[in-house]
Amino acid sequence: MRVQVAIVGGGPAGHLLGQLLHKAGIEAIVIERHSREYVLGRIRAGVLEQGTTDLLDEAGVGARMHHEGLLHGGISLDFGGTHHRIDLHHLTGGKQVMVYGQTEVTRDLMDARAAAGLATAYEAEQVSLHDFDGERPRVRYVQHGVAHEVECDFIAGCDGYHGVSRASVPASALQTFERIYPFGWLGMLTDTPPVSHELVYTNHARGFALCSMRSHTRSRYYLQCSLDDKVENWSDQAFWDELRRRLAPDLAEQLQTGPSIEKSIAPLRSFVAEPMRFGRLFLAGDAAHIVPPTGAKGLNLAASDVGYLGRALTEFYAGNEGGINAYSDTCLRRVWKAVRFSWWFTSLMHKFPDSGGFGEKIQAAELDYLIHSQAASTALAENYVGLPL
Template sequence: MRTTVGIIGGGPAGLLLARLLDRAGIDSVVLEHRDRAYVEERQRAGILEQGTVDALRACGAGERMDREGLVHHGIELRFDRRGHRIDFPSLTGGRSVMVYAQTEVVKDLIALRLAEGGPLLFEAEAVAVEGAEGDNPVIRFTHEGRERTLSCDIVVGCDGFHGVAREALPEAERRVYERVYPYSWLGILADVPPSCEELIYAHSPRGFALHSMRTPTVSRLYLQVPNGTDPDDWSDERIWDELDARFAVDGDWRLERGPITQKSVTPMRSWVTEPMRHGRLFLAGDAAHIVPPTGAKGLNLAVSDVVVLAKALEHWRATGSEDLLDAYSDTCLRRVWRAEHFSYFMTTALHTDPDQSPFDGKLQLSQLHRIADSTAAATELAENYTGLPIG
């Protein structure tokens, strides 16, 4: 097989890049090692920054999102048994976020690719990237029981932390930065209407809690738990009781309970690999960086990466200049590190470290009070949460 851009990974980054390239008249092939049903059911992020929403609309993938997504104009920080709302539009010049699950974004992009775009191969496992230093790199992959090769002008790795693309960067060139946090998230999906109109980020001496949602009838909630927690050790009643305790607030607010349909535990870590390019191989999304989910940045960083890359590829095809391709890694990493810092801030400000002292706890509360009381501090949070400009 032969194509201009070989894309490893059929998640949101790879699919959106393929869509953007289709619109620019650049052919591509997407290789996804899982089957379609698995890809369309992977539970991941659910908050789309303003720039992500704009990118999906611009490439023709926003129709169902605009119809079914939930526009949110703020979040609530809850601590000391009080809620404090951060109003996004008034602090950012009108920006907001959209609650629309990553699974739905993926479904929309797959449908568009299959209806209008080029090849999308499921159960096609990439096993190696070869020749990235030259003009014609090759992706070796297996599909339908056969070993095959895809020759490309450009290879883009959107295949996550465990994929082959990242490993194709020479070890001598690779720099890795990482922080592992001493807690995880126990996440649940519940068939119950949300108990709030906007997300609640709760700081509590018992640990962090987050109230989010997927639809007007499905709630998504999280609890800080120790690393190594087995979700089967938490009964439904225990989960709801703990959420009740951590969301406790003076007043008549009430947490609605319902059937829990899914439980999972997610470790918390920050991770970046540099550079995001080696020769004709480019990394995007989780293949290059991971953030703790507290700042809602993972999917949005992936979108930012591929928007920047698509523009660079379009410029290259139109002019023959590789200037924007050469700048890709540095351009993306500036935004990546800003998002890493914001995610680190949200994580450390809201979670209870098992080794933290009473002094540390007071510092957390001081920081949260400053956000609640200071327009400048609230603006900093709102600008980062709704998303900085892409590019």
């Protein structure tokens, strides 16, 4: 089989790139090692920057998002038992974020690809990348016991942190940067109304908490927990009790509880691999970088990567190689700004085991300055809604 672009990874990044290339008349195949159902079963974030919603519109899959998504013009930073609203809309000149689950984004992209009859290989095993340092790259895989080889002009590695794409690059060609945080997030999804109409980030002596949502009737809550904690240690009742302890009194009183749909613990890390291009292999999304979820940047960074890559490949086939040559540097400038913001916001809102009294006082001073300085609040708002693409 021959295509212009082989996309390794069938999550939101890979499918968004596939749709953008399709709109540009570029032939691509999406190769995913799991089933469609498995990919859609993964519970992920759901706060979309304006740039991401614009890309989804460009890809022709924004209709359901605009109908069902929730526009948010602010967030609440809670500490000392008090709410402090950051007015994103006012501070950024009218920008907002959209709450729309990553699962739904992926479903919309998958459905559009299937409706267009485009090539997608799910349950592709033994995926391997070859000759991407030359002019005739290839991707091999086995599907349902049958071996396949795809010849292509370019390979897009959109297969995540543990995927084969980055692992195929010689270690000598990569430089990596990493920060492991000394805690995780215990998340619970539940069919209960959100406790607030906007996201609530809480800094508490017992640890960070986040009140988020997927819709008017489905909520997603998070608690900071230790890295050695286990989901089985947390009954639904224990989760709700601990969440109440960390929330401001008025929110704790109006919190509606119910059975969990899903509970999981995620470790937090910052990770960047440089560069993001190796010959005719391009890394995008989690294959190249990971951020802690505090700043809601993971999916949005992946979208901006494939937005840059889609435009660069479109330009290439029109005779201009400038975009593909600048791809890595262009992405990394935005990536490092998002990594910085996510690190800063994580450091601001979480309880660190070794910070002591001095660290706690510094956090309190930073929070106090943040809410009383329009310049500081504006900097947070600009980063939260997304820096320009």
